[in-house]
Amino acid sequence: MKKADIVVLGAGLGGISMVFDLKAELGKKHRIVLVNKTTHFQFTPSNPWVGVGWRKEGDITVELAPLMARHGIDFIQATASRLHPEDNRVEMEDGTSVGYDYLVIATGPELAFDEVEGLGPHGHTQSICTLDHSIKANDAFEAFCADPGPIVVGAAQGASCYGPAYEYAMILDKELRSRRIRDKVPMTFVTAEPYIGHLGLGGVGDTKGMLEHEMRQRSVRWITNAKVEKVAPGAMTVSELNDDGSEKTRHQLDFKYSMMLPAFRGIAAVRDIEGLVNPRGFIIVDKHQRNPKYPNIFGIGVAIAIAPLEKTPVPTGVPKTGYMIESMVLATAKNIKALLEGREPKDEATWNAFCLADFGDRGVAFLAQPQNPPRNVNWAAEGMWVHLAKVAFEKYFLRKVRKGITETYYENAIMKMLTMHKLK
Structure with missing residues (x-):
C-alpha cells in the first residue's frame, strides 16, 4: 500500500477530531497533516462565556504544535489562500503549498459581516464567533458596564447558528443582574428566525415556548422575521417582515452595546471553484462526505453545504452542531481508510x-x-442541570483533546442524557 498524504484544513471541533480519528483508523501507515491559521485549538462553545469574562483564553485553548508532535501528526500554521483541486495542492498566503492525496476541508465559515453595513467588530457591533472577537466583546462589555444603556443582541439575516445568540443574551442578563445594573439595561433580541426557538430547524420539541418563557422572565423583548438594514454608531435599523416578505414595521433600535451573529459563507480559498462549492462557497458533499467532482476531497462541519429546511420570510441557515460534526468526522475517517484499502466508501x-x-x-x-x-x-428540556452539564462537558472535551484521545464525545454525552431522561 502506497503511503498517502492526508491533509486536514482547519483545527476547530471538526478538524481536531478528524486528525485523531484518522490516526486511530490509519496508525503510522500514512502521513496526516493538520493545517490551521492559528497556533491553537479553541473550544468554540465557550465563546459566550469569554464574552462576559467568565473564561479566559488559556481556559479554553490548546497549543497545537506540541500536541500534534506527541501524536505523530504534522502541523503547519498557515492560512490557505487558494485550493487547486486539479493539482491536489493547497496554496498558502506565504506562497508555499501543501500537496495531498486526500483533503478534508474542516475550516468552518468565513464571517460575512460585510453583507450588512456597519455590522461586526470592524463596524459597530460585537461578535462571539471567534476567540479574538469574544475577547474584544468582553473588553467592550466592561466599558459598557461603567456607563450602561440599551443592549441589542441577535442574529442577522442568513445566520445559521442561533444557539450562541440566545446564550449570550441570557448570559448578559445573568451577569448584569450579578452586577446589580440590569435595571438600567433595556434589552432587545433581534433574529432572522420566523419565531423564537426556530433555530434554523423548525423548532425542536417546545423550544418556542421555552425560549419565549426565558425571555419574558428576563424582560428581554424580541423582534423576529428581522432583517438588519444597517448599523450606525449606537443605532441599528431593522425591518420586521410579514410572512409574505413585505415590510411590516421598520425599527430604529438605539444601543450602547450590541452583539450580532452574521451570515456565514465558505472561505475565500475555495469560493467559486465549480463543482466543489455551492453559490455561498460551501463544500458540496455526498452521503459519504465526499465531493462528487473531486472524489479525493471531503468536507465536514460548518464548511459543508446543507439546504435550509424551509423557505422563511428572512433567510435562515441550517446549524451544524457538534453531534452532527462528530458523526461526519467518524464517517469520513472510515471512508478514507476504505479508499486507501481499495474499497468503496460506505459509512454515512x-x-x-x-x-x-x-x-x-x-x-x-x-x-x-x-x-x-x-x-x-423531538425533545427539549430546561433547568439548572443544563448549565452544569455544559460546564462539565467543556472540561471533559478539553481534557480528552489535551490527551489526544479520539472518542465520540457527543455520542457518549447524549446516551447518558437520554438514559437519564428515559428517552432511549
Whole structure:
C-alpha cells in the first residue's frame, strides 16, 4: 500500500477530531497533516462565556504544535489562500503549498459581516464567533458596564447558528443582574428566525415556548422575521417582515452595546471553484462526505453545504452542531481508510442535532433525531442541570483533546442524557 498524504484544513471541533480519528483508523501507515491559521485549538462553545469574562483564553485553548508532535501528526500554521483541486495542492498566503492525496476541508465559515453595513467588530457591533472577537466583546462589555444603556443582541439575516445568540443574551442578563445594573439595561433580541426557538430547524420539541418563557422572565423583548438594514454608531435599523416578505414595521433600535451573529459563507480559498462549492462557497458533499467532482476531497462541519429546511420570510441557515460534526468526522475517517484499502466508501453520517444552550444559571437542551422533521426523537428540556452539564462537558472535551484521545464525545454525552431522561 502506497503511503498517502492526508491533509486536514482547519483545527476547530471538526478538524481536531478528524486528525485523531484518522490516526486511530490509519496508525503510522500514512502521513496526516493538520493545517490551521492559528497556533491553537479553541473550544468554540465557550465563546459566550469569554464574552462576559467568565473564561479566559488559556481556559479554553490548546497549543497545537506540541500536541500534534506527541501524536505523530504534522502541523503547519498557515492560512490557505487558494485550493487547486486539479493539482491536489493547497496554496498558502506565504506562497508555499501543501500537496495531498486526500483533503478534508474542516475550516468552518468565513464571517460575512460585510453583507450588512456597519455590522461586526470592524463596524459597530460585537461578535462571539471567534476567540479574538469574544475577547474584544468582553473588553467592550466592561466599558459598557461603567456607563450602561440599551443592549441589542441577535442574529442577522442568513445566520445559521442561533444557539450562541440566545446564550449570550441570557448570559448578559445573568451577569448584569450579578452586577446589580440590569435595571438600567433595556434589552432587545433581534433574529432572522420566523419565531423564537426556530433555530434554523423548525423548532425542536417546545423550544418556542421555552425560549419565549426565558425571555419574558428576563424582560428581554424580541423582534423576529428581522432583517438588519444597517448599523450606525449606537443605532441599528431593522425591518420586521410579514410572512409574505413585505415590510411590516421598520425599527430604529438605539444601543450602547450590541452583539450580532452574521451570515456565514465558505472561505475565500475555495469560493467559486465549480463543482466543489455551492453559490455561498460551501463544500458540496455526498452521503459519504465526499465531493462528487473531486472524489479525493471531503468536507465536514460548518464548511459543508446543507439546504435550509424551509423557505422563511428572512433567510435562515441550517446549524451544524457538534453531534452532527462528530458523526461526519467518524464517517469520513472510515471512508478514507476504505479508499486507501481499495474499497468503496460506505459509512454515512447521522445528521442529528444536539445542543446544550447555557443561560448562566440554567439553560435549554434539545435533541432532534434526525435534524429535519418528522423525527424519531423531538425533545427539549430546561433547568439548572443544563448549565452544569455544559460546564462539565467543556472540561471533559478539553481534557480528552489535551490527551489526544479520539472518542465520540457527543455520542457518549447524549446516551447518558437520554438514559437519564428515559428517552432511549
